[in-house]
Amino acid sequence: MATNRGFARPYWVALRYMVVATVVLGIAYPVAILGVGQLALPAQANGSVVTVDGAPVGSSLIGQSFTDADGNALPQWFQSRPSAAGYDGGASVGSNYGPENEDFIAAIEARKAAIAESDGVSEADIPVDALTTSGSGLDPHISPAYADEQVARIAQARGLDQAAVQGLVDRFVQGRDLGYLGEPTVNVLQLNVALSQLGR
């Protein structure tokens, strides 16, 4: 029986403990949770994928950009918030701009001007979420106010009745959890999927 007093003794115990901990906590635990998730809650565990006609078009939790190949906003789609990650699901990132950063201030000015022109609204009427980037760069939501603000542009671009588009937005407004947690949201991908099926 080895003595507990030797200098090397705790290191030998620690080494064996780390091996056991790695097997139990590092392999068995996540694999067990994987099993439960895949069997009991497969839709969530695999990323809340949204499908159209059986084909996946994204995740309801991961925001997307609705732009052309050059990154220009497509007027016929509801636009997401600005994103520091460019909605790259492989590299989430926030802008990390401080409140006085000149580049941040310039970016807000530029977004104001662009949205005022594309949506035909006054700069003062643009909601804050349309002018700021999210923490994740993958925010799947916009505020109901920003969705409302885009209705006229979309109705015009698609040749649809404005009331029909507004009705769609109203259907997709999600209130606060329990009435007081978080903020009201509109899921942009789900709204756009419904929009694409509106004319059919």
Next chain:
Amino acid sequence: MEAWLLVAQLATLAIILAVIYRPLGDFIAWTFTSTKDLKVERGLYRVVGVDPAREQSWRAYLSSVLAFSLLGVLFVYAIQRLQAVLPYSLGLPAVPEGLSFNTAAAFVTNTNWQSYSPEVTMGYTVQIAGLAVQNFVSAGVGLAVAIALIRGFSRRSTGTLGNFWVDLTRATFRILLPLAVISSIVLIAGGVIQNFNGFTDVTTLTGGTATIPGGPVASQEAIKMVGNNGGGFFNTNSAHPFENPTPWTNLFEIVLMLAIPFSLPRAFGKMVGDNRQGYAILAAMGTLFLVSVAALTTFEIIGSGTGPQLAGGAMEGKEQRFGIAASTLFATTSTITSTGAVNSMHDSFTSLGGMMTLFNMMLGEIAPGGIGAGMYGILIIAIITVFIAGLLVGRTPEYLGKKLGPREIKLASLYILATPTLVLVGTALSFAIPAIRDDVTTTSIWNPGLHGFTEVLYAFTSAANNNGSAFAGLTANTPWFNTALGVVMLLGRFVPIVFVLALAGSLASQGRVPVTAGTLPTHRPQFVGLLLGVILIVVALTYFPVLALGPLAEGLV
């Protein structure tokens, strides 16, 4: 409106924590006072070669803590360096030496500072078998050390504090693992992913491509919160919708961060045989927490600063589903415990709002602080408080029946000095050495001017206090920051632990001083007030000058 939302959230949180305070606190106390080992635990002790009945002196306890943590650093370092040959590595190469050291130090010290972006650096095997293992055991170490200190108060005339391996095992497998299993499943139900799918590309409605990330996230997210670790599976941590998909998962994660730290005063009261002592500590913790969250939320609602004013609110770096109140409650919880997770970018908070997150860490993370670390932190301040009160009335200070002599006060004072020294020296060196300053200002700092100084101060405050959150604009994956922050995290964790265990040993060896008319009662509002006063004076005197150079200057000018 936001103020009302905060009050409603806080009320919900308070009710949940109040409901679990007694059962969880009693369960923790029972866990560490029970003499029975479970059958599976006896098997574990045989495999690792520990006699669970053998008690350790404070020195032996400390040796075990340090040996286990050193092995942990080597394990996490090695697994990162071997990434290229491990399965489920997503084709990622070995993590470079400097970054591997920094990350190993970060996860073993319960800090979880991340100089890297996980999506492009860490494969699944490193995350689950390297990092998440430390999420459990580093929290277990913190809890064990706190229990050892409490035993210092509760035991009489003994040379031993318990057995570290037994305490670690019970903390990890009886408390943390069950909570993590349940929480993982709740999080999956809310939308947190748990798969090994890698990155999936899909064709979008516009004909473009969108990438959906995969990963065993829920299992890691749960222990990241329960264990106050805070290291995100993804770069943007709990702002990422796959880590924190909804407002209710956000509140759930906040509850997980606070559950053990806010229940520990109960375990403490129970173990020292006077529940009122626990309530006094709880009152001090709760007061600081409420004042801090109210201040941060107020600053963010006001939203001062050029950018927020121009945009119409302080929403830069915040998710739409959370808004302000759910972001500030999370940020306060994360920085006033040792978690360091973020659901919004602290770098983009208003100047004074960002200062509050910094201030929470500067409090020493004691309201309620990290798993165990918060408890031993506030007990050290309580010792200083009793000492100061004793000086005022000219009596030998005593706390919970133990005399606080020169040795105890020296150890407590050294504890108080250790962390601020690391913060201030680290920050100062970053700007004082010309070659480093050039690198820091040209490569690392993201926001120019005063805000950039705050980024560096935040990094060292976070590292020394083992928090792990960041003003994340700072590029920390440089030789200077990887090395300096790695060293600061290790010293910030283990130097205080040396003092705590030495103190515990010293207290345990004493007999019990009978309570007399001259004993300062430490369970009354008067003592809570004194304790709060001492905390604020110590923090203000230590950090006011450096805050004035950064966030105060930016926010007030």
